Amino acid sequence: MIKQAGFTLIELMLSLTLGLIITAAAILLFLAGQKSLSMQQGVADIQDNANFGLNYLTQDIRLANLNNFKAVINDQTAYGGIILTSSANAQKDAQGTPLSNIFWQVTGSNVATKFLSGSAIAPSNVQLSGSDILSDQLVIQYVPQYVLNSAGTIWSGGYDCEGNALNFPVTQPAKGGEFGQQVIVQRYFLRADNNKNENEPNQPLALACDAGHYPVEPAKAVNATDPLPAMAVTGYGDAGEIIMKRVDHFRVLLNIQDDSVTAPGASRRYITFKDYMALPSPRPRIVAVQIGILARSAQAVNKENSINDDQVFRVLDQEVIVKKPKAGSPKYIRQVVAQTIALRNVIGERGQ
Helix, strand or coil, rough: CCCCCCCHHHHHHHHHHHHHHHHHHHHHHHHHHHHHHHHHHHHHHHHHHHHHHHHHHHHCCCCCCCCCCCCCCCCCCCCCCCCCCCHHHCCCCCCCCCCCCCCCCCCCHCCHHCCCEEEEEEEECCEEEEECCCEEEEEECCCCEECCCCCCCCEEEEEECCCEEEECCCCCCCCCCCCEEEEEEEEEEEEECCCCCCCCCCCCEEEEEEEEEECCCCCCCCCCCCCCEEEECCCCCCCCEECCCEEEEEEEEEEECCCCCCCCCEEEEEEEEEHHCCCCCCCCCEEEHHHHHEEEECCCCCCCCCCCCCEEEEECCCEEEECCCCCCCCCCCCEEEEEEEECHCCCCCCCC
16 A cells, blocks of 8 residues: 655645745735835935926026126116016106116016016915915026127027027127127026826926026117117017926025114015015115925825825925825825025125
8 A cells, every 4th residue: 555645734724824924925025115116216306306406596596697787786776686677667767767677678578577586476386374375486687708709700608597508699680680798587487397297186387497688788779869769588488498397386585685774683684575575765785595495206106104295394484285185196205495595796896
């Protein structure tokens, strides 16, 4: 008689149970790894987006007031680095000439107040004290350090924030068009990004820059008795180019030097555009800009429980909450980045 050997029923059940436990552990490790990878990718995405975008932004803002003949800037400084006024909203002198940052001869729909620096102008994805609020908008201007080409026919001033080459003929071409040195205007604002994911819980907002230019030299009348011709900002007032892919809120404060305040340490303070323009004229000197950005990862991290929908973010002087998304919406990592930018082209007392 042949002797048989094998698993008993109990041994078979134990082996199956151990196999299931090991398989379940492997699946849990895989899922945990996927969740960790998703979180790490979100963190890396927001850090790259915020750090590179913020660095690009601060380098641009430091150009404000470059090559202006006057160092002290406020809302009445012609060609002043921070654009608060234009012919649309500036106070006028005794002769009726607007005392504006954008040269007063420049007119048109793209120098309306909605295209100037201001508080609560652009869209936002956050709430303050339970109410929806808007983002700020920052507009700067500067004159590049132009150099002539070897033939002496083209002024070259680098590139604007949209990547456009700043090359202008020295003399007006026969077919017309811009010529001579130009003042560069750059606007930083939030707008909806057309390249979006279908399941994004809030508006797909991005930080963009819109650039334009107008001549340094004022337009002159043909005859002395003729009125001065109007000028325009060319290429300004469109959607611009995206700097940071996903931003839920953009906040800007001005650092002012108010010599009329005698209290120790109170002459230098941060103030909103709205509060600055509400001060009596002549308004204080602007010496720096502080920007705050609530950046969001472009990639979702699924329904991560560690991310709360009611999390409070402090963006400079505001404590905001992201608008509550629909139930079951994917979640995203958010981070506040801030930077104080000293305007080095307003240092000194030149032009006094």
